[in-house]
Amino acid sequence: MISFRHVYPSCFVPSSTRRVYPGRGVHSRHRCGLVADESCLFRAPLHKRSSRKRAVSMKLTENWSDAARAMESSQAQGWMLFTKYEGLGNDFILIDQRQTPWRALNTSQAVRLCDRHRGVGADGVIMLLPATSADADFSVRILNADGSEPEMCGNGIRCVAKYVVDQKNGFRDASATRAGNGEIFRIETGAGRIQPQVLPDGRVCVDMGLPILDPRQIPTTLSASQHAGDVRAVVDALLDVGSDARAGKRLPTPPAEVSPAAGFEWRCTAVSMGNPHCVIFVNKPTFAWIDANLESLGPLFENHAVFPRRTNTEFIEVCGPRELRMLVWERGAGRTMACGTGACASVVAAIISGRIPPQHEKTSDTTAADNCIVHLPGGDLEISWSSANQHVYMTGPAKFVYRGEFVL
Structure with missing residues (x-):
């Protein structure tokens, strides 16, 4: 006590x-x-x-x-x-x-x-x-x-x-x-x-x-799907929605009025910032549906069989060429108001999947125009992925x- x-x-x-x-x-x-x-x-x-x-x-x-x-x-x-x-x-x-x-x-x-x-x-x-x-x-x-x-x-x-x-x-x-x-x-x-x-x-x-993109080091059993520099990375890989041995439930899909396109699929870009991240890009209506159902959805992704050490999961809406909106389910903590490694992983995932353009020659200048702003429930983080040394820089309050x- x-x-x-x-x-x-x-x-x-x-x-x-x-x-x-x-x-x-x-x-x-x-x-x-x-x-x-x-x-x-x-x-x-x-x-x-x-x-x-x-x-x-x-x-x-x-x-x-x-x-x-x-x-x-x-x-x-x-x-x-x-x-x-x-x-x-x-x-x-x-x-x-x-x-x-x-x-x-x-x-x-x-x-x-x-x-x-x-x-x-x-x-x-x-x-x-x-x-x-x-x-x-x-x-x-x-x-x-x-x-x-x-x-x-x-x-x-x-x-x-x-x-x-x-x-x-x-x-x-x-x-x-x-x-x-x-x-x-x-x-x-x-x-x-x-x-x-x-x-x-x-x-x-x-x-x-440096972000880690090699699936064996993340770790994930998902297969690499495309090159990101000198590494083959897991980009927009299909997640099995079937019953998971650890989660014990199927991954639900958004209702038709939220995602009208036939055959909705959960697709994951896997990145490690020293800890594993499953980054999923969705549209605005699906983002709102996930927000309303995160407590039931989050554990299913965290414990998905393709992540042997469990995973953090980020749901991302791309708001502009330098702007992301993020919800996070943290491994071991659940829904949180912010996740720094998750914001970094999401910017890397958005760049290697072609959803936002690469950033220019940068190190840690937090005033750079091409920094990406990640909007989280608790506030904003500025993320820069340097093309000079390939390091990721995160700037925010404490x-x-x-x-x-x-x-x-």
Whole structure:
């Protein structure tokens, strides 16, 4: 059972996003910071405690020196400090273990923490750990809300980079647009080394590396259908709608009034950004139908037999030559408001399938006219696939929500 205390809301959460949730546990509703005065009572899920102890008065402070002193005493008492960040509504619990020997978090504990009714509430937990090699600043371990461990998370990496900058600044004005000094962080992930940079406008640009198109490395059992550079890639491959051994159900098709063309087919372009993605292009009416039925459709694609390690699934409407609209069902997290690796995979898929033109000579200049804008439920990401080095660059925001402590 998870217990909470000392939730430190920031004096820097914009007043327009402040919320108080008395008597409901410590929850985050995506962009809402937790703010209250010291007289406010929050009910924390303390198992088999007295009724007096069950009503926990959250000690709230806007003095970060007090928070630092509380952190020092918390370590000795077994309490673990966490920091909540979100990137376009994709929210994460960050636990910094680079220098502080907190107890290791197991998958069942991560699941309880991510529970939006009985825990902190998040799409995942990210632990910052010491680097394992000399060419990295630190490493991260990511756990999804279901306890699975993805190789990489684009929105999560942006949140980690912004956290490190905010920490160096003592968390002063962390939720305001704070200019970055151009420092590039070298972070070890399950997908290899990733390099994010906090920009002068406060956004974070991440060098996501090379996209993986070889079906054996994605991995998928779908056959490559056309050349993409020197690699044969899976482009618009037909997905079997028959009963799947793992999903146990057939893939439904849109009704005739949504997709009037006879013989609707689910076609997938497969890309890996260190984690597998199944990108499906649809028209506007079908996009709306998928949005209304995503909770039933998503698991069928995630667990489709052609993806042996399961997959993230992106449903894409092409809105223009440099504009995509995206819905995502994330492996291990379900429907989320944004997915950074999914946005990158979708732009790559749109280019290699000929739906948008290739981008020009580019590296990480986020003002380039040929950057592709990906509209997600939580906001927009700018994606660039460089023709110079073939790296994919993702640029978007990451924001502080609140800090707190828990004991497992």
